[in-house]
Amino acid sequence: MFRVLARNRAIRRVAGMIGTLFGVAVFVFVMLRAIPGDQITAGLGTEAAALTPAQLAALERYYGLDQSLFTQFFSWLGNLFTGNLGFSARSQQSVLDMTLQSLPVTFELAVLSIVLALLLGVPLGMLAASRTNSPRDAVGQLVSLGGLSIPAFLLATTLLSVFAASFGFNPNGQGFASLLEDPLLNLQQMFLPALVLGFGIAAPILRTTRTAVLDVRSGDFVRTARAKGVPPGRLQVRHVLRNALVPILTMTGLQFGYLLGGAVVVEQIFSVPGVGRQVLLGIQQKEYAVVQSTVLVIALSFVLVNLLTDLLYRVVDPRVRS
Amino acid sequence: MTSRSPILAIRDLSVAFRTGKQDVTVVRNVSIDVMPGQTVAVVGESGSGKSTTAAAINRLLPDGGRVTGGQVLFEGRDLAGVSEREMTAIRGPGIALVPQDPMSNLNPLMRIGDQVGEALEVHGVASGRAARERVTELLDMVGIPDPARRINQYPHEFSGGMRQRVLIAMGLACRPKLLIADEPTSALDVTVQRRILDRLAELTADMGTAVFLITHDLALAAERADVVAVMYQGEIVETGPAAELLTAPAHDYTRRLLRAVPSLSSARLTDPPQATDPSVRQADPPRDAGPSQDASPPPVLRAEPTRDTEPTRETRDAEPTRQTRDAGQTPPAGAAREADDLVVIEDLRKVFPIRGSTAEVTAVDAVSFGIPRGRTVSIVGESGSGKSTTANLLLGLDDVTSGRIRFDGADVTSLGRRELFAFRRRVQPVFQNPYASLDPRYTVAKSIAEPLRVHRVGTAATRRKAVAELLDQVSLPASTAERLPHELSGGQRQRVAIARALALSPELVVLDEAVSALDVLVQAQILELLAALQRELGLSYLFISHDLAVVRMISHSVHVMRHGRIVESGTASEIFDRPSHDYTRELLAAIPGTAQRA
Numbered sequence: 001m002f003r004v005l006a007r008n009r010a011i012r013r014v015a016g017m018i019g020t021l022f023g024v025a026v027f028v029f030v031m032l033r034a035i036p037g038d039q040i041t042a043g044l045g046t047e048a049a050a051l052t053p054a055q056l057a058a059l060e061r062y063y064g065l066d067q068s069l070f071t072q073f074f075s076w077l078g079n080l081f082t083g084n085l086g087f088s089a090r091s092q093q094s095v096l097d098m099t100l101q102s103l104p105v106t107f108e109l110a111v112l113s114i115v116l117a118l119l120l121g122v123p124l125g126m127l128a129a130s131r132t133n134s135p136r137d138a139v140g141q142l143v144s145l146g147g148l149s150i151p152a153f154l155l156a157t158t159l160l161s162v163f164a165a166s167f168g169f170n171p172n173g174q175g176f177a178s179l180l181e182d183p184l185l186n187l188q189q190m191f192l193p194a195l196v197l198g199f200g201i202a203a204p205i206l207r208t209t210r211t212a213v214l215d216v217r218s219g220d221f222v223r224t225a226r227a228k229g230v231p232p233g234r235l236q237v238r239h240v241l242r243n244a245l246v247p248i249l250t251m252t253g254l255q256f257g258y259l260l261g262g263a264v265v266v267e268q269i270f271s272v273p274g275v276g277r278q279v280l281l282g283i284q285q286k287e288y289a290v291v292q293s294t295v296l297v298i299a300l301s302f303v304l305v306n307l308l309t310d311l312l313y314r315v316v317d318p319r320v321r322s
Numbered sequence: 323m324t325s326r327s328p329i330l331a332i333r334d335l336s337v338a339f340r341t342g343k344q345d346v347t348v349v350r351n352v353s354i355d356v357m358p359g360q361t362v363a364v365v366g367e368s369g370s371g372k373s374t375t376a377a378a379i380n381r382l383l384p385d386g387g388r389v390t391g392g393q394v395l396f397e398g399r400d401l402a403g404v405s406e407r408e409m410t411a412i413r414g415p416g417i418a419l420v421p422q423d424p425m426s427n428l429n430p431l432m433r434i435g436d437q438v439g440e441a442l443e444v445h446g447v448a449s450g451r452a453a454r455e456r457v458t459e460l461l462d463m464v465g466i467p468d469p470a471r472r473i474n475q476y477p478h479e480f481s482g483g484m485r486q487r488v489l490i491a492m493g494l495a496c497r498p499k500l501l502i503a504d505e506p507t508s509a510l511d512v513t514v515q516r517r518i519l520d521r522l523a524e525l526t527a528d529m530g531t532a533v534f535l536i537t538h539d540l541a542l543a544a545e546r547a548d549v550v551a552v553m554y555q556g557e558i559v560e561t562g563p564a565a566e567l568l569t570a571p572a573h574d575y576t577r578r579l580l581r582a583v584p585s586l587s588s589a590r591l592t593d594p595p596q597a598t599d600p601s602v603r604q605a606d607p608p609r610d611a612g613p614s615q616d617a618s619p620p621p622v623l624r625a626e627p628t629r630d631t632e633p634t635r636e637t638r639d640a641e642p643t644r645q646t647r648d649a650g651q652t653p654p655a656g657a658a659r660e661a662d663d664l665v666v667i668e669d670l671r672k673v674f675p676i677r678g679s680t681a682e683v684t685a686v687d688a689v690s691f692g693i694p695r696g697r698t699v700s701i702v703g704e705s706g707s708g709k710s711t712t713a714n715l716l717l718g719l720d721d722v723t724s725g726r727i728r729f730d731g732a733d734v735t736s737l738g739r740r741e742l743f744a745f746r747r748r749v750q751p752v753f754q755n756p757y758a759s760l761d762p763r764y765t766v767a768k769s770i771a772e773p774l775r776v777h778r779v780g781t782a783a784t785r786r787k788a789v790a791e792l793l794d795q796v797s798l799p800a801s802t803a804e805r806l807p808h809e810l811s812g813g814q815r816q817r818v819a820i821a822r823a824l825a826l827s828p829e830l831v832v833l834d835e836a837v838s839a840l841d842v843l844v845q846a847q848i849l850e851l852l853a854a855l856q857r858e859l860g861l862s863y864l865f866i867s868h869d870l871a872v873v874r875m876i877s878h879s880v881h882v883m884r885h886g887r888i889v890e891s892g893t894a895s896e897i898f899d900r901p902s903h904d905y906t907r908e909l910l911a912a913i914p915g916t917a918q919r920a
Contacts, residue, residue, distance in 0.1 A: 238440075
């Protein structure tokens with residue numbers, strides 16, 4: 001019975017996902033407690049030292065810090081299953097509500113960044129591969145080198161100051177507009193952060209595209225296609241790019257998952273209220289439940305994106321299907 | 323021939339490849355004419371420039387290659403002066419290609435029907451439903467069963483032979499005037515090869531298509547072509563009608579090539595069995611002692627287990643033949659020697675689970691045979707017959723499902739780690755691909771000495787000495803020791819692999835398609851080396867091959883495998899001169915050139 005279950009690919013996949021998430025939960029839980037200080041010291045600062053033992057005990061009981069680590073861990077985990085992700089004392093909001101607001105923002109930013117990265121990376125990668133060691137290859141290499149080596153914070157602050165100072169354009173200076181309320185302003189506010197993130201991600205996508213295209217192009221079936229008279233344009237799209245798509249997809253999936261973790265620095269610079277900022281503020285305030293639950297949500301999205309990538313393989317590659 | 327003008331005329335063609343800063347000419351002043359409807363074969367070893375010549379015809383030379391001289395005239399037009407757009411229009415209806423490797427020449431992500439249909443679409447021959455109907459006809463024409471269903475499948479759902487048929491359908495889709503067939507069947511089993519070549523010949527005859535056939539197989543070329551051109555080091559050394567070339571070769575290279583081609587009339591390299599062979603159901607006295615055979619078996623000594631205590635060759639020869647009986651001398655008449663066989667395999671069975679399901683496939687089923695000491699036992703079969711699995715089971719690389727393998731009296735199917743380690747010292751493999759079986763970063767000396775290091779035999783100094791001796795044994799110069807594999811030819815690498823297998827002085831060497839990847843001239847040398855080593859060291863061989871002619875040359879006894887079972891066993895002469903099983907007969911009939919010699 002168990003053997004049959006273990007052979008089933010879907011069941012194994014789900015078991016693997018649960019294992020990953022549990023591992024993440026344990027890791028975050030332990031790491032948070034390894035940082036000196038807790039929610040009491042974070043809230044009161046140095047005044048925490050003036051607390052009487054009785055007051056301290058009362059506060060610890062209030063925050064649940066008097067429980068054993070074991071109890072703390074499993075009561076948090078148990079609450080997750082009832083939909084209770086915890087409560088943030090700082091923002092007087094449940095973590096669930098906070099995440100429901102911040103996750104769509106991060107998701108939108110990630111999608112926009114990936115789209116920009118693909119628009120930049122794939123054509124440039126194909127261009128670079130079309131003639132290696134030529135000027136166009138050099139352009140591609142230069143862009144990818146820039147994308148890899150210019151730190152996001154530098155590009156972000158430069159863009160922000162150039163646009164704000166020279167053109168008086170700073171949509172991020174206003175309060176954040178959600179996509180549903182004010183799509184126009186929202187897209188303006190999202191444009192620069194998506195550009196910064198997309199530029200960084202375009203680099204690995206460009207390189208992957210270039211390598212994959214070069215690899216596929218030297219394949220026997222491409223020569224065979226040429227020998228039957230397939231014209232160059234059709235050859236590039238139908239035979240070369242189509243086959244290069246698998247590694248590009250892998251890279252894109254990885255980067256997308258990474259973006260869902262919240263680009264903390266970029267979100268901070270452009271005042272985008274995404275999950276990255278939520279985790280950062282949570283850590284600063286030692287709000288354990290906020291950090292733990294948010295990280296777990298991020299891990300879950302990462303795992304789901306991976307799953308989605310694998311499902312996309314099945315669409316792209318018939319060999320995976322069978 | 324006739325007064326008609328050739329459809330293809332190659333005039334003084336030279337092709338060079340740019341490597342680093344200088345040009346290397348790989349095709350030099352080649353001239354060939356192909357008349358409409360004619361089949362012209364170009365024969366040569368790997369690196370002779372035959373495929374490059376073919377690629378120059380339809381202007382699909384690999385990167386770095388370019389025509390440096392001469393002309394390619396197609397229907398009287400110089401193709402060098404044709405624009406890329408016009409060339410694209412010529413490829414397909416004018417000059418089509420059937421490439422070599424069916425595994426890598428189809429787009430893995432595109433349905434079979436779409437790939438064949440694309441050839442029609444891009445030339446405006448047919449599109450949409452009409453194209454689909456035409457593709458179904460084409461697939462049916464090349465012998466693909468149930469084409470209406472299979473047109474929606476992907477390449478990975480097709481076997482190698484079926485893919486090659488698809489490639490032929492693709493090449494013939496626009497009824498080309500000239501078809502370049504670049505080793506169209508060399509990746510396939512012989513029986514499949516014969517059927518596909520027959521079909522190709524019928525179809526091109528029907529369409530009036532001329533064929534430019536590239537092959538390494540002289541017998542195949544002679545059988546299939548009107549005219550054969552022999553290519554050697556970038557030049558055509560001899561051209562002539564196929565029959566003439568075979569019977570009266572003018573050039574020395576052609577003669578050498580003809581001699582080296584293993585065929586059912588090649589000289590046997592091994593001593594014919596001299597007595598009842600226990601591995602064979604019934605045996606009778608040998609009738610076909612090869613002309614060059616030594617009448618009395620040379621004195622043989624089983625090598626000592628450790629090399630550093632091994633006697634040098636001189637002392638070996640001087641020593642009395644301590645274990646000559648093992649080495650194949652006539653045992654007492656009628657004596658049952660089965661217990662004495664080095665290897666006895668009984669009722670061997672191997673079942674593999676199919677990934678992602680609960681179904682199983684039986685790769686080896688009820689296989690029993692023995693390997694007498696100092697003899698060569700061969701297993702022949704086509705891909706998927708279970709011959710390599712049998713070899714892997716004997717090597718202890720795979721676990722048996724049931725059955726027994728006794729090696730020198732001891733059961734080796736249930737050995738612990740330690741015992742297995744000791745056992746492996748006595749059994750060594752040589753695999754097919756001499757490019758993949760050597761570590762590219764190890765020098766030859768390091769590769770050969772590796773088994774000694776692993777088994778902690780000798781000191782660094784004695785190992786160095788052993789390497790020198792082994793290199794000498796496989797006829798490689800001592801300077802080879804410090805070379806890296808990429809500096810060696812295929813034949814030299816296979817010699818290194820054999821030297822490595824001999825390093826531990828094994829009693830049994832398992833040769834899994836050990837000469838299949840080599841050119842015929844090199845193949846002949848390696849086979850001779852193997853036979854000489856057997857005489858000298860008393861080695862036993864299990865020889866796995868798909869090539870019946872090669873098997874015949876080297877084997878004492880032969881087992882024919884199909885679908886995991888042994889269908890026929892016998893001495894080499896029994897199997898090849900008086901086959902009793904239909905499948906064996908089919909295999910023999912499929913060998914190119916058999917028709918002419920029979």
